[in-house]
Amino acid sequence: MDPTEDVQLELFRKMTVIRLFEKRAYDLFMQNLVKGTTHLGTGQEAVAAGVSSAMNADDYTFTTYRGHNHLIARGTPLTPIMAELLGRENGLMRGKGGSMHLLDVSHGILGAYAIIGAQLLIANGSAWSAQYRGTRQVTVAFLGDGATNIGAFHEALNFAVVWRLPVIFVCENNHYMEYTAIEAVTAVRHPAADRAPAYGLEPIVVDGNDVEAVYRTARAAIGKARDGGGPALIEADTYRHGGHSRADPGKYRPEEEVAGWLAKDPIPRYRAVLLRRGAAEAALAEIEKTAREAVDRATDEAKAGPEPRLELAATNVWADGGHSWRN
Ligand SMILES: Cc1ncc(C[n+]2csc(CCOP(=O)(O)OP(=O)(O)O)c2C)c(N)n1
Numbered sequence: 001m002d003p004t005e006d007v008q009l010e011l012f013r014k015m016t017v018i019r020l021f022e023k024r025a026y027d028l029f030m031q032n033l034v035k036g037t038t039h040l041g042t043g044q045e046a047v048a049a050g051v052s053s054a055m056n057a058d059d060y061t062f063t064t065y066r067g068h069n070h071l072i073a074r075g076t077p078l079t080p081i082m083a084e085l086l087g088r089e090n091g092l093m094r095g096k097g098g099s100m101h102l103l104d105v106s107h108g109i110l111g112a113y114a115i116i117g118a119q120l121l122i123a124n125g126s127a128w129s130a131q132y133r134g135t136r137q138v139t140v141a142f143l144g145d146g147a148t149n150i151g152a153f154h155e156a157l158n159f160a161v162v163w164r165l166p167v168i169f170v171c172e173n174n175h176y177m178e179y180t181a182i183e184a185v186t187a188v189r190h191p192a193a194d195r196a197p198a199y200g201l202e203p204i205v206v207d208g209n210d211v212e213a214v215y216r217t218a219r220a221a222i223g224k225a226r227d228g229g230g231p232a233l234i235e236a237d238t239y240r241h242g243g244h245s246r247a248d249p250g251k252y253r254p255e256e257e258v259a260g261w262l263a264k265d266p267i268p269r270y271r272a273v274l275l276r277r278g279a280a281e282a283a284l285a286e287i288e289k290t291a292r293e294a295v296d297r298a299t300d301e302a303k304a305g306p307e308p309r310l311e312l313a314a315t316n317v318w319a320d321g322g323h324s325w326r327n
């Protein structure tokens with residue numbers, strides 16, 4: 001289904017906010033204000049925006065260390081994410097997790113996982129729980145292309161199909177796993193989609209820089225899973241503009257390759273589509289202005305947050321005997 005006009009503006013808004021937030025995160029990292037590392041999804045915004053807009057508010061998201069974008073797309077306020085990056089007590093995890101370990105149960109984010117592939121098996125558990133409880137909630141788990149060469153990916157796919165789980169695996173194929181091109185270490189061309197038939201799944205490849213294509217593909221898969229039709233594996237073809245993490249300049253990538261993908265930047269591309277369809281320039285400019293202000297506000301509020309108190313060091317470290325997810 002094509003997005004309504006409201007959804008179209010929402011897709012543009014989400015991508016814009018994510019881009020500006022991550023640009024700010026990079027600047028703060030370069031100023032040595034970020035505690036720990038960062039992995040930015042700059043260039044990959046259309047995947048986060050398109051998939052999240054196809055989800056219901058009570059659906060679940062599992063993401064990776066490259067996950068700021070997925071939280072923002074699902075509506076987590078910017079300040080607690082920014083404050084978490086800066087290691088402040090007003091951060092999502094009270095400043096104890098940092099960029100790679102974001103969790104926001106109130107927006108259905110059941111964690112960001114730094115161990116490649118680990119989230120996929122836990123996502124199966126979340127989907128199984130929804131299936132068992134009969135809630136019609138769908139779980140979406142994001143993964144990188146490199147994760148497709150990890151055993152957990154294959155274990156998760158197999159069991160998701162065997163149990164017909166309401167889980168959607170979205171592989172963001174940005175063509176690199178750290179500093180290695182995925183094609184140099186993978187037997188098939190499409191690292192996720194070409195493996196799907198081995199588990200009885202349809203091979204799905206979508207242009208991950210076309211936000212509406214991502215939205216349509218995700219909506220179809222999520223709707224089917226919600227109705228009991230079982231899991232799907234979506235491969236979104238995309239590219240990260242920057243390096244793998246921190247200040248990595250990404251020089252291991254050929255210049256022409258980077259230039260080719262910059263020309264396919266999902267945000268200006270969608271902006272042009274909306275203008276062609278008759279959207280008012282002023283409306284888009286207003287979205288951009290509001291996004292800039294929101295990122296500025298989040299930065300100020302994060303910087304104003306206190307350093308975590310010493311007594312917090314031992315909280316939320318051990319299970320308390322309960323089974324519920326909590327922040
Ligand atoms: C099990 C495991 N092995 C190795 C690593 C180190 N590592 C961190 S990120 C990364 C690359 C993953 O690439 P990909 O899945 O394509 O995700 P991307 O970073 O491109 O989003 C690796 C190997 C890890 N975190 N976990």
Ligand SMILES: [Mg+2]
Binds near residue numbers: 146173175
């Ligand atoms: Mg990758």
